[in-house]
Amino acid sequence: MDGAHAPELTKKVQRLAVTGSPVGAAESSTTDLNQRLKKLINAAPCMLFMKGSSQEPRCGFSRQIVALLKEHNIQYSSFDILSDEEVRQGLKIYSNWPTYPQLYANGELVGGLDIVKELAESGELENTCPKAVTLEHRLKTTINQSPVMLFIKGNKEAARCGFSRQTLEIMNSTGVDYDTFDILQDEEVRQGLKTYSNWPTYPQLYVKGELIGGLDIIKELLESGDLVSVLKGEA
Template structure:
């Protein structure tokens, strides 16, 4: 069974027995569990394993449990979920299947994880005896780059202070999420002690408490608020410029002369064989670009190949285009 080690990754557990599998599903409660049914001999499973490993590192999926199951070793589990090919992904909530994905499709996998993880904060608000309150609060605070704990919602605020702060954030063009503290008294009372701030609304940026309405007003007046709010638009402008720096751009780990991962090395070999000029960007040299490009293009892994500003895909797509004789024409636009 040594070959099964190829299925494991740094953040995603390789489950080898049914008892452990059942415990993971049970402990997850109402949170999403993503199960990767894989086979050690399938190259696509290794590629998709890297995808779920990257997804597992994303802060917005902090409450998603990602696991890999050797489809052949756990035959009864595979039979239960009607697994007929690898890779296959099963999505569970409260032990019940809510979706599935057959085959290797990184973009669709990311989309389904985003859809079912429900980090719209709603699921995180549901009481769970197995989840410590402080862990819930920390997860809520970090569930979005900018999050406002308020009374009511932006559309129907339930107090004057909440109404004022949402108006200010909207006027400043800040993208933010909200949590209605009137919907959960545990969160309402617990957050006061957790952050040592007795009133609402409370604004958090990148997991750090900024303050209430008076603090936000002061920061707007001094221009400080714009400095601390994540500069999404600025980053997107930069990413767009990088993507369009030449007709063919490869975002990879390392450089053509010293690739830092097998997929990047394989991609470089294919591009060099085709002979179409291209430029590269080492995503290991810039964490902001590395993380931002995943969201910008809705593609969670590297390498990523762009032609005339359009995403082509990763190494599996490039291989497929080459096998079909379409790669050179695609690279030349």
């Protein structure tokens, strides 16, 4: 064609061959956005799309819904729609809900502030959304994660203190299978477990959910020949 820029025309033809047409490209873009929105909605059992964050809401409606969720001890994650215009506009169409905030539970739209207020007043909010897990429940779950649980500084591959290193050497010598939890990675567990177990130091060894003790106790059990039977829950 007269006046055509051959290389550029070739590129355009190649792009259209891939997408099918400009309409096909738009449809592909919409599909990608919908997949992203679905992933965000399912990022947590309870997801709140709001203006700002749960620590700093950026509008009155968002502030009110955060207060309600906190009051009813609902565990949730949030997404700041002000940080992403594509999500902000796309979610309105995806969910067929034109305003914010928007609350989702288990991937399904619950609604906005008015709906959440109604659920709170009727006592249904706790049944609709997952409640926050207490520290005590979390500690119990972690302690019972394995029949033999060792709370140390570091992990099986790399102890982060001398006491933890000695404990790992003893545990490995028994041939008994066990799991570890790195208290340096979780300050809440690190401090909470001291109070929960009434044992102020680490390492801490648990068998079938019961505290055995720290390094000194483990050494005593090793010397007496009882350690393996204790680890196996036979003593």
